[in-house]
Amino acid sequence: MEFLRILVFIAFVLARSEAQQRQSNISLGSSLTPDENSTWLSNSGLYAFGFYKEGNGFSVGIFLAGIREKTVVWTANRDSPPVTSNATLVFTSEGSLVLQSREGNKYIGDSALSSSSASMMDSGNFVLYNSNGRIIWQSFDHPTDTLLPTQRLLAEKQLISSASESDHASGIFMLAMQSDGNLVQYPVKSTPLTSSNAYYASDTYGNGGNVSLVFDSDAHLYLMNSSGVNIRNITNKGYYRKDTIFLMRIDWDGLFRLYSFSLNVNTNWTAEWASSNDRCDPQGLCGLNGFCTLIDQEADCKCLPGFDFVDKGNWTAGCERNFIADSCGNNNKSLRYTMEELPNTSWEEDTYSVLEILDKESCIQACLDDCNCEAAFY
Numbered sequence: 001m002e003f004l005r006i007l008v009f010i011a012f013v014l015a016r017s018e019a020q021q022r023q024s025n026i027s028l029g030s031s032l033t034p035d036e037n038s039t040w041l042s043n044s045g046l047y048a049f050g051f052y053k054e055g056n057g058f059s060v061g062i063f064l065a066g067i068r069e070k071t072v073v074w075t076a077n078r079d080s081p082p083v084t085s086n087a088t089l090v091f092t093s094e095g096s097l098v099l100q101s102r103e104g105n106k107y108i109g110d111s112a113l114s115s116s117s118a119s120m121m122d123s124g125n126f127v128l129y130n131s132n133g134r135i136i137w138q139s140f141d142h143p144t145d146t147l148l149p150t151q152r153l154l155a156e157k158q159l160i161s162s163a164s165e166s167d168h169a170s171g172i173f174m175l176a177m178q179s180d181g182n183l184v185q186y187p188v189k190s191t192p193l194t195s196s197n198a199y200y201a202s203d204t205y206g207n208g209g210n211v212s213l214v215f216d217s218d219a220h221l222y223l224m225n226s227s228g229v230n231i232r233n234i235t236n237k238g239y240y241r242k243d244t245i246f247l248m249r250i251d252w253d254g255l256f257r258l259y260s261f262s263l264n265v266n267t268n269w270t271a272e273w274a275s276s277n278d279r280c281d282p283q284g285l286c287g288l289n290g291f292c293t294l295i296d297q298e299a300d301c302k303c304l305p306g307f308d309f310v311d312k313g314n315w316t317a318g319c320e321r322n323f324i325a326d327s328c329g330n331n332n333k334s335l336r337y338t339m340e341e342l343p344n345t346s347w348e349e350d351t352y353s354v355l356e357i358l359d360k361e362s363c364i365q366a367c368l369d370d371c372n373c374e375a376a377f378y
């Protein structure tokens, strides 16, 4: 009898943990905490919505829970600081999702939503439904830095890179699906967004409004116009293979890449395709007075001669002088300046004066003769 009771108890526990894990229809009143019941899993268990570790605390988002390499694909309120383990995520009886923490309450999605249920789909899409079962909000419509197969980047929407591989707050690069039909990459802070600031473009402007970037179920990236026609292949083919999962992401380094992960082989994410082979392409990687060089295909930032990093380990902070420059009002004749040459560096244009000069020597002399000249691009 006792034995039977234990068996029944074990069966009950298993069934309960099973029900808890496979819950993809989330009902009003449900809640999550970072330490216990921290996520709602999709049916297959591949994707999870809920708390994940970020820095010294927790963020709420969607991640690949079913693989060893827990990979974040979406973050709610990504620029809010992580919360402590005291936080609770509540799907309120009014039908909104609220993250309650010491810092106050924050809505996920829209504060005005009154949903009736929610679902973590096996596609990686987290969906809120109204009482008629219609979708009223979905994470696929609000991408951060990642697209998943079957997800689209609609006209006038952007992907923004993460700050670093482990910090999912907004970084410094953007991939914009513009209303003119062009898919373009810019540094986030460039104003205005004009072609001179762009470092990647699909050259598909003028294809009508509502061109969208499609990441289809075949893991093929292409641009589609509003008639549903593929107008430009971004990748030349689909990458679909059995037992393999895919994602497309604008990485912290500014390139966007299509990644695969094999569920059978004990490997890591593999980049199948990248928007460029030159990791120095993204403008602004190195910050002020810095420049990018390639070392074994990897980008490396260096400072101009006479400059050091403002913040070692943070390229975007740029470089500052390691000596005190004299002002133009100083007439000390014994001060002497020289120019140093940096071959083969690409420079982000920021022109002070353009001269018509025939050779390198006159270029050097013209700069040395001008007290306000600090660098010249020949």
Ligand SMILES: *[C@@H]1O[C@H](CO)[C@@H](O)[C@H](O)[C@H]1NC(C)=O
Pocket (backbone or CB within 6 Å): 025, 026, 027, 117, 119, 129, 133
């Ligand atoms: C979720 O469950 C509720 C109540 O059990 C049900 O009315 C609703 O249709 C379900 N929603 C989905 C998307 O399955």
Ligand SMILES: *[C@@H]1O[C@H](CO)[C@@H](O)[C@H](O)[C@H]1NC(C)=O
Pocket (backbone or CB within 6 Å): 020, 033, 036, 037
């Ligand atoms: C976790 O979920 C289970 C089953 O729904 C529930 O019994 C338990 O109280 C929850 N734990 C917390 C801390 O909410």
Ligand SMILES: *[C@@H]1O[C@H](CO)[C@@H](O)[C@H](O)[C@H]1NC(C)=O
Pocket (backbone or CB within 6 Å): 084, 085, 086
């Ligand atoms: C949780 O909250 C209590 C009371 O507000 C506080 O004393 C404690 O430090 C908090 N714990 C964490 C991990 O933040």
Ligand SMILES: *[C@@H]1O[C@H](CO)[C@@H](O)[C@H](O)[C@H]1NC(C)=O
Pocket (backbone or CB within 6 Å): 208, 209, 210, 226
């Ligand atoms: C784009 O699509 C939206 C919504 O489907 C529609 O309201 C709008 O008129 C379309 N714009 C163009 C230029 O086709």
Ligand SMILES: *[C@@H]1O[C@H](CO)[C@@H](O)[C@H](O)[C@H]1NC(C)=O
Pocket (backbone or CB within 6 Å): 207, 208, 225, 226, 227, 228, 229, 231
């Ligand atoms: C979409 O592209 C096709 C093929 O180029 C073209 O025939 C069609 O008119 C385009 N649709 C729009 C709305 O521009």
Ligand SMILES: *[C@@H]1O[C@H](CO)[C@@H](O)[C@H](O)[C@H]1NC(C)=O
Pocket (backbone or CB within 6 Å): 230, 231, 232, 233, 236, 237, 238
């Ligand atoms: C896209 O690539 C496919 C082959 O994968 C090709 O058949 C198709 O014509 C290409 N489309 C465009 C618009 O270049």
Ligand SMILES: *[C@@H]1O[C@H](CO)[C@@H](O)[C@H](O)[C@H]1NC(C)=O
Pocket (backbone or CB within 6 Å): 069, 268, 269
């Ligand atoms: C997989 O790659 C990521 C990113 O490069 C790295 O942080 C992680 O340590 C790798 N994992 C394994 C098991 O090699």
Ligand SMILES: *[C@@H]1O[C@H](CO)[C@@H](O)[C@H](O)[C@H]1NC(C)=O
Pocket (backbone or CB within 6 Å): 314, 316, 317
């Ligand atoms: C790096 O420097 C930039 C520019 O000064 C700053 O906005 C950013 O917060 C810094 N990042 C880190 C991780 O310190």
Ligand SMILES: *[C@@H]1O[C@H](CO)[C@@H](O)[C@H](O)[C@H]1NC(C)=O
Pocket (backbone or CB within 6 Å): 332, 333, 334, 335
């Ligand atoms: C002029 O510059 C030289 C070299 O830097 C320095 O040794 C000297 O003290 C300066 N003289 C004055 C008057 O500033």
Ligand SMILES: *[C@@H]1O[C@H](CO)[C@@H](O)[C@H](O)[C@H]1NC(C)=O
Pocket (backbone or CB within 6 Å): 343, 344
């Ligand atoms: C600069 O680039 C040119 C052409 O690509 C190459 O021939 C030359 O060796 C490079 N110089 C240096 C210093 O890398």
